[in-house]
Amino acid sequence: MKKTYNLFSLFKRTKFMFSFLLFMLFGFGLQSQTLYTIKGSVIDNLGTPATGVTVQLKNTNQGAITDFDGNYELNVSLEPGNYTLVFRLLGLTTQEVNLTLANQTEIVKDVEMTMDILGLDQVVITGAGALTSKRQLGNTISSIKGGEISESGSVDITGALSGKLAGIQVSQNSGDPAGGISVRLRSSSTVNGSSDPLYIIDGVIVNNNSTDVLGTTSVVQNRMSDISPQDIDRVEVIKGAAAAAIYGSRASNGVVQIFTKKGQSGEPVITLSSSVNFNSLRKKRDYNDEPYDWASSDITVLDKVPVTRYDYQDMVFQNSTGTDNYVSMSGGKGNTNYFGSFSYLKNEGILKSTDYQRQSGRIRVNQVINDWISASFGTYFSTSKSQDQPNGGYVAGILPTILFTNNTIDPRPDENGDYPTMTFYPNILEYIETFDFNQKSNRNISDLQITLTPVEGLKVSYIAGYDNSETTGNTYIPIGTTTIELGSASTSTIRTTQFNSDLNGSYNFDINEFLTSTTTTGFTWQADETNSSSISGTGLALGVKTTNGAASISTNESRSERSFWGGFLQQTFGLDDKLFITGAIRLDGSSVFGEDERNQWYPKASMSYLISKEDFWDNTFGSTLNSFKVRAAWGQAGNLTAIGPFDRLSNYSAVSIDGTSGLVAPSELGNTDLSPERQTELEFGIDMGLFNNRVGVELTYYKQDIEDLLLARTLSPSTGFGSRLENVGTMSNRGFEALITATPIQTNDFSWTVTGTFSTNKNEVNDIEGEQFGIGNFGFSVAKNGEALGVFYQGYYARNEDGSLLLTEGGLPQREKGYYDEDGNPVAERDASGQPTGSNLSKVIGDPNPDFIASLTNEFQYKNFSFRMQFDAVQGGDLLSWDTRMFYQFGGGEQTAKELRGESVRGTGAANFNIAESYIEDGSYIKLRELSTSYLLKNPLEGVDSVKFTITGRNLFSIDNYSGYDPEVNMDGQSNGSRGGVMGLVPIPRVFKFGVVATF
Template structure:
């Protein structure tokens, strides 16, 4: 007992002595670049402590700290610049001035990133690719969605806007698809919170599906870091097997309050009208041999449904802090009209973050974000009725305007296009809250412990009303659907850094994560409405639906990194992941990882021979495994009996799909090699990466024998391969004090192949035309094709019409054309792979020019070698309103050609390749214009201004299956992506 008391007394005396020795000091200075220009946003930190500050818009900083006398090191970090460490001695001074000049780091090797362990890690130590995008690039992209702003910014990332709806969903793929039935979307993390980016189809219309990152204001973003492949899963768990998009929001900084105010106007317009039938004639008879024509009036339905629209985006934030506390708060209001009449999107959001230093070795942070949004939508596109599908199915010789009695004329079997706009009511409402609590401890030198508790709640409600008397639902209909998702993640990570010797450094990290999500779906729909009633109340037929599900995920990891002489880094890691969706015997799986990073340019032999050419030269390699924990639902491993009511009594019916308790996660193994090099005094940077992914144990349905009493069972039976190449080039051809020209280019390829599918193939979307087929990329189009002569020309009917190929299949399933005595096709209709929606390559080119206070930016995005299944083209073949009918009326093609092509899928496969002028912007920064105003920035930005393509419809980028994983490239009556011109003003006080 006495020994214990003495030990406690000794510790207290040491702490007291430390308190006496530690003195308060103010460190100030200015940070500039090679040309003497000040650098804002530089992080300044006393090494191995939590004490830090950030430079203001004038490049100045002030840091208050309690220090012990002796040697200390001040560390300066900023994106685009090499990290600088400045040693200094503290001898009881009250103030020290340290000015620093930072050098450009075009590859960002000294850039510090967050790798999931809560510790800062320089990119030069990492064996896999981590890419960054600044918050300024996100905010000034003119994209209303955070994910849309990533388009073209990084190599190996494909961003597609699936609809031009004001809040239309956006698909993001890092490299390629990694599963068939699950999702290939990356894991999204905002300030340590694993967030929900689900596609919420609460209206039953795929063309207006939103995903939930539309709730986030891009102006709140400080930076985004993207990790691709299995390397991400080694730290974040197998939910990150498709990669990770880490979003870091803005924080406060020590100093006087800084207020930022921005406002903008968006002008939206239809970029391109599609060709339609403008011939003032129609056929007198339905007999295709009768070429008699009669005069008619043709109407341009597009002008009746599209509009030029306006939107506004307003934002205000305040940031500041004292010695131990800093804060950031923002409010925003967005209102944007769609180019489709009757559509709009409104969002109100707010964010608060407070960071608190508890003492010299402990700090805490708490943040919350809320948003509420409302949208008015119209049915348009996809698998059901809608405005643009009505145009596709209609012959445009009918005036859609109401008659004298207020009735809408029938255009086709769908409702009238004006009837949709003027009488249908489709609305979505969303409420979102994302909150986190973080605790950071540095109890001893080199040890950091970080805990994050994250919570994400999202609720989406869709209401629909179809009036009585429409073609689709004569008695009218109404519905309400609500999807509520709540997610919680609890992460504890620790990292210990120590010097084994003067040249050897060790970093040991370990962590544990627990996650859960609860989803509730509630829906009520009705037909046969009471007169004057727009809800389900009192309807003749009412149906309800309710689903509730819960999943939990857990995992832990240990990772060890050894560094030698700050140039060679070797890492090994082992992770255990589990998920409640799998059986008890298979739900826990181990996944290893190994990586290496070697800066050859740090070696003496390299500097002596090639140092004058290469400023830096890094080789890297990474290998890792991950599972897919979300490829099946919470109850798919079970035999789920269906509830049914029979003669007023409740009962159960046998399932068509048997359960399988032995299901295990799909397993992905990835190997990655890369080079990072900079040349010509950091004027040129090149990043090259080759990767290969092997995915096994794909979870697919196997057909069962009828004697089992069921149709199928999910099993681990399929495989998939991905291999690709990524290149990122950054260059500064011209750089002087007043003028800078920088160029960024990306290029990415990927080859995908699916195998070991039972039955050779199965349909996954696009009305069954998109398939998963052995030996082919996921989602290829498999359907009928043209009959052709030996020379490749079309084999026409005696009447001069194209026709579908016929014949039989050989033992390997390959089609064999057959001919009758007259040389015409005979046998059964044949099908084959007729198109591939996966691009050969994607690329981008960004040019940025600054001259004094002026800046200019231009971004081109390219997607090449991609096929589109254009249902728009198919419908225009047959229903009279398209250019094919006009061609036949003019005698340029045989009457009936369009009807013949309608039944041949190859005829509406189109080249979906494009090069888009994605962003074009100019800005002017006015410094200190008035007393109390630090600066004012004027911007003019255009988005999706031009598209260079051969696509006959509006836009080859959209997709009727929304965020579907395997079914891509289908276009049918979708709202086109608008051209946007944005005028903005940002002021800082």
Template structure:
């Protein structure tokens, strides 16, 4: 650069800085001409009750406050004299705007009454990083739930508290361990090999909710959202459908769960203290062999003592949850801080979970067009676990595989008797040591600018750092590892997201309003896995140090995602809204030629009830009527890992020299993301003076380019290659009903009901099908829902009865397959099955529908809530039942010993998978609670609330085991419904008290 250009550059910088300085001085001058006004009043709902938590904001500024517990608001603002608009917003109430005139009087009082918004059409929701949208403008579904509903659910996990609260969301607690993993699906599975979990965002931070098996036992895998205390939650917004991914990117192709934490408000400090104690118990005991007989060597029965091992391994347990928060602020600064401590013992002995966490949030108003926010959260947790269920040894699997005639107690020398090929059940409890430790920090910085009328700019920088450490110790002398073992796995995951979004609102004329939104996002995550394991431990040593054999392993992965979008919305007369968007998404996991993909979106929302003809014809009975439709595409970025597109060679030592071994799977640099196209239609109705709300939605998803392995010719030197070859479809219907049959000052009754159904089908799989879990019994099969059970079935007579052997035993069907692959039974001359053993689809773990019904009653300061969850038309594969057929501890052996069935019946059923397919349908009393609120009980105490809550108190089902809800493949996407040796979900009774000062 020459001297002249350098001088010119310097001059431009100087002129720019001078202009900025001049503008700042002008701003200070204008600010000096303002007057300090106090805006205050009281907000009540339509029945005269105080409305706490209402956002009160001066329109088109950053100035606002939140109404307190009694509905009072107090807002101090430096403003010029003139006319302004106060906007009052609250979840469940119709947004209200009032005009105020500021003049010589410095104090302005306005009391406001807000009506019930049963459809939530006036809710302001977040549809992108900081992008605010009124719900009535949206063509796709979005649902909101208050944090209080999660807190009062008695769930220690945020996602568990969502169960039954919203339509189209299936929440399944896969284990009854104190921090057992939870699966969340919005609508249905959208991939075969990837994840169908939604994207989780906390205060703008894309957070890690991985379910990683760090102990080598799938059934005790935790979700990382278990690190977050539900009591910190202000509200949750759930967006379903690919149309939403046009703003959030393809990582949101399975939907979005947005979690917003509590914030402070100006005024005197408000302190909230809560404490609770919970009592956990085994909901029901299952049937075991109680016949005091056993088979002798000669085939006759002999006397025997039977033991109920359930009493030896299960316990009634307790827990406590304690929380304190403080919020407050003055004028332009407010803060919120909290600390929580949770301790919960499991119903399986030697299991527990502890969690400590703290949160700080500071909001700063810089001036009338700029504000900033900073928040950070930290948590540490530790759990004592037991290996259990599924594909590994464990306490409950030992019970399944043993004859309960053995007393498991240790002898005088501390030696435990052999029960089966697994360790003794008391040996697990008293000598094994399995722990998980987690450390977590989530931080964000946000900047919000309104530099000119109609223009809003938001920036979010989010960081999530989590570390999980799994330690396991198996003592010397057990049946599984005679020399003992110790192992430590450490997984560290760091996630960063940087999002810049801007929106511009412009009234084109009196009838048309334009909203243009654009943004860019960059995200990265890095994962480091280290493992050290040892066998041949020294006596008394629980660590890997000094073991006879030590092995280590390490893997690293890194991904980046980027994307930008442009969205345009036109609103016509505030009743017809049309939106179109385009997004470019990229991911480093795909090849250079395929990693960038375009995804379009279009939606429409029409408030027909705003038309004059509607008001005149139907307005008296149908108060609100909205038609909506949305269409959108998104990619799935989870089906392959960071390096799966490559041919990954493995290192090996050959005669002391390093070498490489060729993989069996050939890389494919031309892989592209799976693409999901979704079409959604719906209507929203408000009936009978808005006492009844109805939300109905139909959707259809078409997923193409599924990433699946294709078998290669042996001449290639490789076994398979991942290609974009499969397809999947989902068709579903959702309904949400809300009603307030009675609403008076003293008494109210509200009802919420949900219903969701989905039909899933997989196609274009090479080779017709392949196994995806449950020991290969769960398959992805063309023309069938993902994860159906495909295995052997009973031979039957023409009338459907079982075709028995000459000895009176059931048997598996035999025959051959036709040209289409359908099984064809065959019979020999004696009428018995002949040919090869046949298999077919014998069960489906995908429910026909899920539903919930919640009733809530309030009488003065008393409240009562009851929630039922239902899952119907679902099959489970009960390995528990299978093992009880063959081993002596189950009811099958009891039936044979007592002469009720032919000896050998259980052994015959053991080899026929259809015999252990069971109906997994259930109706659960998910929540039952009552509370009483004391207002101003003592000087200095604003309120005290006492509550009693029950969770999972009873289940109406036909399942022979403990609980049909659990799953031995944990949070697996495709393998569902397998149950073997899993800890059941406990019944919980919780006593709590909350006080505010």
């Protein structure tokens, strides 16, 4: 009997668990306790107040956060006895202070915290509810403060991650107001699946799908665009397969954990912020401004005629504005605290008739039931709407029209309101003034969390997470356009619902004075359901913009369900708080595979050794090398993204035959023996603190081997099928990551912090049947044995022996010809006159994968002034610029202008149009990603705690050799393998943002 998994069966399976937890919550009463007030102040290593320090009674749910003056206060009901007060803040060393609670009900404890440049004392989340210090970890984990996210100037959380971490590549694939963003931790780990990391918000596994509801990949949004960056407290990023041993195979590409702000007991704190931003085109592309055109299409005729040329860029681009407004209130009393917020964002695009609006709200309530039971509930909602334009990539659009047009045509409508035909695509002003493309999204993310600490050292947590997102795209093309003369309309909706249920427990105890033990175990059940539907119509009635007025209507619908389950057991032993050894095993299962292959085991092992804590260290290296940690991690994980819910089956299609239902056999044969792609990773690293912890260095080397790639294998025609999905193919990644942080100057009034990142990765694909296959960019991007994923494979120039171009008798470049040897390598041939002969040849002509990525950030603070400057660099990647190709062939480009001026032989552009190597360009760039300054006023008015004024610039300039607008964009959107293609994409705008933040 076939098993089915859905959200309803999941709730039934967890019914007993909920009942048990409710009994635990309300079945125990409070014991006799005394009300104590614990307060004091916290300063940092410079003697200045430490703001935002978490102060918590160890092994309890009681805590507080220091205010702007570094003061804290806890009002707790506890039994008399000995307790430990723990002080934590990212960047400062954790402090533990012992205190005895007896008859005195008011206790004052002042604390000084020292610098922790490596963050070794930082407490991180390594699983649902599992806490550990960074010093214990053998794999890399990095944290980013929420302030760095909200002050980056990005409207998207993922965009704000750019340049903040080593080994992370963030690319904004379009300059649309909510353009999709790609995030890769290290590199690709699959061919046909996704290499995006797993996103978790407050324990909820959330959907970050890129949903194309408009039929154009260039304006696809990420669903992380639904989240307001101002709600973020911090972000933790875990890379590597070792992390997947805890989170499961859905985390094989790494994990981005997002933690939102929470309330603390005390008087209500209200935060108001408002900003306005100004967006502009950073760079115009060179175009044909010659006041002449050819008198004849014959390239041998050089006669010219005068013409008027138009700058279409000035007609379609605009300077635009936006606003971002936010209000939050947090506080609490006794055992209850709360946080609530609301935000409104509206941002206009630099392409006319585009914009993005988002409204969102968040509520979180934390309740301490008693000294060992606490609960938390949070919910988030957002609605968004974007006005879009079909643009770029594989479809028509405003900028593609410019590419395919000789700019001698005035696009403005005539006296009858008719738009002149510019090319086989609609008129550029017709798009802007008559087309209607829009997207609407609704999102809700909710969670319920219960934490039990019944005995010292034991923590049990349960998280129920829910994420529902619905996106609808509407399109309308009026009657009479060049593309669709009769007009068209469509509506597409994609709804995805996800649920995760996680039960985890950890137990810490001291075996003896030197040896500690931490045991962590857990179980997860996850399910998602996706429903999509669309209706489209052509032949619209006059004045009708919806499909019910169409002469011809087509519909489509699909539904899918998946479920994932898994459990893990992890054991860590710590020796003298300096050597930590961890081993783990995880069982993962997924309904997308056949019953015999659904459940897979994945092991993990890691080691962390703080050599600097040895007795000999201080007397030898301690004066210069203050801390030194070596670490290593090994782990395995499966990739679950390369196969859909029903891809293991032979999926027949429905067809109507003379009014009777029928089925059509698929071209791909099913395979129920498929297993998950398996990734094995080994990494080594060292962490160092030098010169009195003024310099911190993290170095990591990793090697990933991925086997059992899920790829289509060609079948014999006698089978009746064309191909079958099988576990064939391998992939490897080798890379190096470096993060260096230094504080050259640090005084009470002035500080200077420098942070640099550097990452390299070498990717290679092998064991592909048939040597290679196309994966995008009109088939020019390929997966090819012995090469990096997504290299460009196409035609190239014929050259002389000295490397110069071999020209035709007319002085034009030409494509290389010849034959392929037995190994598949191209071999050039020449005829008696020395000209190419034979078949057109192709080879690898470019690689979009960069040689390295890097960033450099300088931060200065003088009293209440702060200044930040961040450069991001991507070096060595190639672009396949279809923009350049079209400007070769059509008259609006600079190439035609050169030919008209006599700087180039007429026909050179047309010849280059047919040689792919001619439009391979260097995609390297160095961008001034962020530039910001702020001034903080403390207690400026009675009742006002602070007012902060900010000025932020984003994407201010780029140093590159690219002839187009921006080398960062990508016409295949968030595609995994097809990268580096550019055709008619909206460039990323330059942004200036002015804001004010007030706290009451």
